[in-house]
Structures are given as structure tokens and as C-alpha cells.
Amino acid sequence: MTKLEPDFSMRELVQLRARPEAIHIYHGHTVLTTKQDGTVSKGGPEGLFFHNTRLLSWWEHRINGQRLKFISASPVDSYSMLQMYLSPDIMQEVGNIPPEERGVVLRVSRFVGDGMHEDADLENYTQTTVNCTLSWDVEADFADLGEAMEGKRKQEAPVDSEWRAIDAKTHELTLSYRHEKLPMAVVIRFLHPDGDPRWEDGRVVFDAKLAPHEHAHFCVSIEPVIDGRHATPEYGCYAFGGDTGSPHDEMRKRLLADATRVATTNANAHDAWHAAVRDLASLPLYDGGWPEALTPAAGIPAYQALFGRDSLTASWQAASVSPLLMEASIIRTAQHIGSTRDDFRDELPGRVIQQISFSPLARLGLTPFRCYYGDYSAPAAFLIVLGQHYMWTGDTEFFRRHQDAAERVLAFLDGEADADRDGFIEYETRSPLGQKNQGWKDSAVAVVYEDGSVVPNPVATCELQGDVYSAKQQHGLAIALAGKQFGDARRLLKEASDLKKRFAESFWMPDEQFVALCLDPDKRAVRTIASNAAHCLATGIVSGDHAGAVAKRLLAADMYSGWGVRTLSTEHPSYNPYSYQLGSVWPMESANTAFGMARYGLYDEVNVLTRGLFDLAALFPNHQLPEVVGGYQRDAEHPHPGTYPQAETPQAWSASAVPMCVQSMLGLQPLAPLRTLLIDPALPEWMPDLTLSNLQVGDARVTIRFHREADGSTGWKIIEKRGTLFVIQQPSGLSLTASARDRAKDLATSIFPWTH
Numbered sequence: 001m002t003k004l005e006p007d008f009s010m011r012e013l014v015q016l017r018a019r020p021e022a023i024h025i026y027h028g029h030t031v032l033t034t035k036q037d038g039t040v041s042k043g044g045p046e047g048l049f050f051h052n053t054r055l056l057s058w059w060e061h062r063i064n065g066q067r068l069k070f071i072s073a074s075p076v077d078s079y080s081m082l083q084m085y086l087s088p089d090i091m092q093e094v095g096n097i098p099p100e101e102r103g104v105v106l107r108v109s110r111f112v113g114d115g116m117h118e119d120a121d122l123e124n125y126t127q128t129t130v131n132c133t134l135s136w137d138v139e140a141d142f143a144d145l146g147e148a149m150e151g152k153r154k155q156e157a158p159v160d161s162e163w164r165a166i167d168a169k170t171h172e173l174t175l176s177y178r179h180e181k182l183p184m185a186v187v188i189r190f191l192h193p194d195g196d197p198r199w200e201d202g203r204v205v206f207d208a209k210l211a212p213h214e215h216a217h218f219c220v221s222i223e224p225v226i227d228g229r230h231a232t233p234e235y236g237c238y239a240f241g242g243d244t245g246s247p248h249d250e251m252r253k254r255l256l257a258d259a260t261r262v263a264t265t266n267a268n269a270h271d272a273w274h275a276a277v278r279d280l281a282s283l284p285l286y287d288g289g290w291p292e293a294l295t296p297a298a299g300i301p302a303y304q305a306l307f308g309r310d311s312l313t314a315s316w317q318a319a320s321v322s323p324l325l326m327e328a329s330i331i332r333t334a335q336h337i338g339s340t341r342d343d344f345r346d347e348l349p350g351r352v353i354q355q356i357s358f359s360p361l362a363r364l365g366l367t368p369f370r371c372y373y374g375d376y377s378a379p380a381a382f383l384i385v386l387g388q389h390y391m392w393t394g395d396t397e398f399f400r401r402h403q404d405a406a407e408r409v410l411a412f413l414d415g416e417a418d419a420d421r422d423g424f425i426e427y428e429t430r431s432p433l434g435q436k437n438q439g440w441k442d443s444a445v446a447v448v449y450e451d452g453s454v455v456p457n458p459v460a461t462c463e464l465q466g467d468v469y470s471a472k473q474q475h476g477l478a479i480a481l482a483g484k485q486f487g488d489a490r491r492l493l494k495e496a497s498d499l500k501k502r503f504a505e506s507f508w509m510p511d512e513q514f515v516a517l518c519l520d521p522d523k524r525a526v527r528t529i530a531s532n533a534a535h536c537l538a539t540g541i542v543s544g545d546h547a548g549a550v551a552k553r554l555l556a557a558d559m560y561s562g563w564g565v566r567t568l569s570t571e572h573p574s575y576n577p578y579s580y581q582l583g584s585v586w587p588m589e590s591a592n593t594a595f596g597m598a599r600y601g602l603y604d605e606v607n608v609l610t611r612g613l614f615d616l617a618a619l620f621p622n623h624q625l626p627e628v629v630g631g632y633q634r635d636a637e638h639p640h641p642g643t644y645p646q647a648e649t650p651q652a653w654s655a656s657a658v659p660m661c662v663q664s665m666l667g668l669q670p671l672a673p674l675r676t677l678l679i680d681p682a683l684p685e686w687m688p689d690l691t692l693s694n695l696q697v698g699d700a701r702v703t704i705r706f707h708r709e710a711d712g713s714t715g716w717k718i719i720e721k722r723g724t725l726f727v728i729q730q731p732s733g734l735s736l737t738a739s740a741r742d743r744a745k746d747l748a749t750s751i752f753p754w755t756h
Helices: 145-150 249-258 267-282 308-317 324-334 377-393 397-399 405-413 462-484 486-507 532-539 545-555 588-598 603-617 657-666 740-751
Strands: 022-027 030-035 047-050 053-056 056-064 071-076 082-084 102-111 114-122 128-138 159-167 169-178 183-189 198-200 205-210 215-226 261-263 667-671 676-679 688-698 700-708 714-722 728-731
Touching: 022 082, 022 405, 030 102, 047 071, 047 128, 047 145, 047 588, 053 215, 056 102, 056 688, 102 128, 114 128, 114 205, 128 215, 128 728, 159 198, 183 205, 205 215, 205 397, 215 267, 249 267, 261 588, 267 657, 308 324, 308 377, 308 588, 308 657, 324 377, 324 676, 377 397, 377 405, 377 462, 377 667, 397 405, 397 462, 405 462, 462 486, 462 532, 532 545, 545 588, 588 657, 603 657, 657 688, 676 688, 688 714, 728 740
Parallel strands: 676 728
Antiparallel strands: 022 030, 030 047, 047 053, 056 128, 071 082, 082 102, 102 114, 114 215, 128 205, 159 169, 169 183, 183 215, 198 205, 261 688, 667 676, 688 700, 700 714
């Protein structure tokens, strides 16, 4: 095969879309998935979903019983979309006029949130009066989201319909699910001009008579009813005097106003940051009051629910945007810490929630996901994020308020999580319907031996040991600062130090100069080369003697694609660039890798990773990073990596990957209890300047401008500061590149900035 030469003049035309066959708009627990033409066609996976339950399985407009000519359909923002259609058959008697000139247009505006509101405007742009019918094909099947996506039903019941007039301009269609254990319905209310609408053969039909340049407005409200509880759509109808705003709009605006802003001459980084902030502001589940309502969903369309480790990880990665997301995620997950032993749900005292689902299959007990605990990364994540929230905010009262929850989580990590008492946590699945793998890689085939066979449980993956190490370090330092509990702090820090030593003895592979993927049930180190080791850099459990080698291996050709770190080496027999966790690239993981390399002062490596991630964002509309992309090598034959077929977009921890990269490049380390921000910036040539505005540390807000000097160093200047905050340039304590002289110089120039 002849290798292709790269054509850089055309590279800008590359534009990928995750799930390219569909359009999604979403808000809270509601998502509308349509085809690219804006329709929900009968028999497909599309629909209007509420709490992962499909309310509408068919929703399509017709004029005179005929399908419409599609013009355009697009989201306007995360929760609304606009579609336009022509009716090509209205003016058939005017033979020489092409369909697109016949001038009868249907304009459809949709808004989701606790159901959906739709405005349909039928517009006559001809010079003659038009008589026609406008109709909606309507069907509701109340399928579980998983059933809708797979096209297979595990639960099913008849659906009854009731049509009634409310008044002269309001009619109501109720579709009721007759499942004895799943009482559900959808109420569809039509506000319309004068006329006599009817419900016939699965279709709502209106007669319309439009004079030249006249239009008729139809207002549709779609209300979910679950277990007898009605949800009221958040957006109303402008034409009939309804409330066109959502009660959560102010929360979204408040979050955006609180957010840190970035300015840089690097357009990719600038656009990626603002796309990430926009996505993070669009994903809150809006359960409860401020700030817990800001807890982000994991992703759209399949993970629109609370997933403990996803919300915690994303909120920590996005801490430099706003600490509010951490606060919300801590509050929400603390409410669902395990209290009993329930094998079906993999629940144990002290375990942190993996996911909560109100879907039909979960409510029937056909899955354990109604309230499921099958995740060993979430408990440590809870402690890490609680500690990081304290370091970013200095909120001692909030930290102390969650100490009981933290102690329960620590008890789980020291007890049931280490079932064989060998000093490492290992996961085992008790639920017959639970997840086999319960580390960060949770697909059933993600943890494999060198020959490609699946490692059986119980498994002690390397990154989980790093998670526990970091959790104990974070919590030990935080309790010392917050409550001066020095005895407990010393104990936790000593336990973390001992774990780091045992980790090096059991997981380090001297011949590979890399970290083993896991310990199998026989405590044999599995020598598979995988991305899990990157998380060990991020948590700091890798010793200084080994960190440089691990970073180098992660950037070798078989692991680094040019866009990000692969989940599995291309040299492994299980490698597949489109596998979910056996060869694909996750932006979240690449950002964690960059953060880990920054901890060890490996800034050249950090900048390789961050550039790849920002370049990757530029391949997608609006610089919106999806959940996962393909693992192809970035070269002339592969000018883009492809996307995983079922990738979520947006995805919370893909959005948060961008601020994590910026934090890593600048070496930001907050110490809010000490009113201090440590920085260690290292801007590359491709990003010569970057300004952070409105960055919150404790009660202070600061704007700092960073710029690359002619000698390659990075200078910085405080532009504005509100509140007390000491900004000090100091490398990480794990840095492999900083000398004592460097540290002293950085400290001096921080204290005496005129010496810069």
C-alpha cells in the first residue's frame, strides 16, 4: 500500500461526530434523541426519555398525511433544537414550481426538561389560501433505555390511549402503560387555533386553513407520569403566555458566572476550554437545591444519571473551573454511602455509590442498578475529592461535616476491600447481575493476561492501589489542617507510605521498566502493558526512581497515538483501536496522565499530551471532546483517530479533561487553608501565553497572566487579586527535575516579584 503524504491544507476539513446518526438535546433527567432529520421514527432507538424510560417511541409530523421534505435540524443549545420542513405536495397544481418554492413551511422548536415542550408553526408563504391537515404520528412504548438501544424487550405491557377536550383550544392525549409493577403514562397536551382536532389510528390530526402569509401556532406539552407523580415541563409556550424560562436557568447562569475564564492566542486551547465549561454547565442533574443540584450526569445519552466515580472524578478534574462541582458531587454521593450488606446490589457498609437508575429494568429488579455499588474506585475518589475541595476552598466546616462519611469509607478500604488482608485492595463481584470488573476499566473483558485471556476475579488492579494511596495522603493532610488531628494524620500518612513501598515490590517490572496491570487471584503480577499505570503517576504512588521510565513508556509508539494514551499497547494480542477499553483513547485518561507527569516535573511530556488533546478537540464540532475515540496512530494514513461507535457526547470527565490539562501545564496546587496557591508553569512554544481570570482559591479570586519568555522559561504576573492569597512558584514535591537551587530561586521571585 502506498503511504499517503499529509495534506495540511485540507486537514482543517476533518470533522468527526460521536454517534453521527443522531441529534441529542438534554436537561436534568430528560433527553430527546432524534435522527439527523429531527424525527423519532417508529422502530428505531430514538425517542424522548425521562429517567432512562422512553416516553415517546414515535413522534413525526405530516401534512396531508404525507412525510415532509427535510430542510434542517440542529440543537440551538444543550436543551433545545430547531427544525424546518417543507410540504412538497401542497401546491401540486402549479406544475412548474419546484417543491422548495411551494412555500408551506413547518417550523418546530423543542425544549426539554422534566418532559418536553414543542412549538410547531405552520407558515404559508404562497399567494393563495391553503387548506391542509397537520398531524403528529404518536406512539409510546415505555421501553428501558437499554431495551431501546438494543431493540430487545425484557418487559412489555399494553398501552391504552385516552383523548379528551379540555376546552375549545386545548386537547389532551394520555398514553398509559398497563404494567402491574410499572405504573407510567405520558400526557400530551395540545394548545391550538380554533378547530376540531381528532385522535385517529395513532395520529393526532388538525385541520388548518391559512391565508397567504398567515401562520398557525400549535403548542405541545409532553408530561411524564411515573408512579403517579406528574412532572411539569420546565419550558412553556410563548404564544399562549406561558413561562418560557426554566427554574434552573439561574443555577446555570450562576455556575457560569462563578467559572474561571481562559484567554490565550492558541485558538484550539481557548475554544476547548470554553466548550468544556459549557458542557460542564449543561450536565447537572438538578436534583435538590443549591449546590447539590449541580452534580453532573456522567454523559449523554446513555449515562444521564448519578454515577459516583464519574461525578467525583469530573468535578475534581474541573476544580480550577469551579469548586462548586466538587461540593455538589460530595454532598450527593455522601447521601448514598452503603450501610448494609446486599449482594444483589454489591452493597457493603462504607462503599460509595456506583450508579442510581430509575429505569424500568432497574425498578423491576432485572438489573441491580436501581442503587448499585459495584465500583472500587469510587470510595477512594470520594476521599480524594473531599480533600481537594478543602485544598481549593479552605471550607473547614464543610470538610468536618463529611468526616463521618469519610471514616465509613476508610473503614471499608481497610476492611472488606482487602478481603485477604494482603495489604492491597482487590475487587470481587457478589451480584449475579453485577459488573465483573470494578476498577476504572469496568467492561467485562478489559483486564487481560499477556495472552489476551480475561483475568478472573478477585483482581487487584494497579490504579486502585494508587487511588487508596492518594486517598489516605489527601485525607491525612486535610484532617491535620482542618482539625489538627495529628495522630490520625500521621497514621494515614504512614499507611500510605507503607503501601507505596509494598506497591513497588509487587507491581514493578524491572525488565519492562513499567507497572504491572494487576495482581491475579494467585497474586501473580499480570505483565500486560496498559494505561492503568498512568493513573499511578497521577496518584503519586510510583516511586521517583521509576516515574521517568513509566512516563517514557506511556509515550512510546505502541501506547501514545498522537492524540492520547491508548488503553492497551498495540503490541498486545487483544489490541483493537475500536475496543472500549482495549486500545481506544480516553481524553479523561490522557488528562490524568498529564497531571501525573506534571507531579514529577516532566513538563516536556506534559506538553506532548496536552497538545495532542487540544488537537483532538479541534476535530469535533465546537471543540467538544467525546467520551472515547479510536486508537489509530496519528499519521498520514490516519489524519483522524475515528470515534468509538457508542461514545457519549458530552461526557463529564471528557469535558473536565481540558481544565485538568491547563492545571497540569501551569502546575497549579491550591492550599486554601494556608491562603496559598503554588504554581510551576511551563508553557510550550505552541502556547506562548495564557491568562486565567476569576480563579477561586479559598475566599480569594485572582487573575494571573502566564507568558513564555525568549529563553523558554515561563513568566507570570498577577493582574488582579481580590482577597488574601499568596501565589508562590514552587515545583511539586515529587519533581524529578527541580533542584534545591531552582526551588530557592522560585521562592525568592515569588516573594519579591520585581526580581522576575
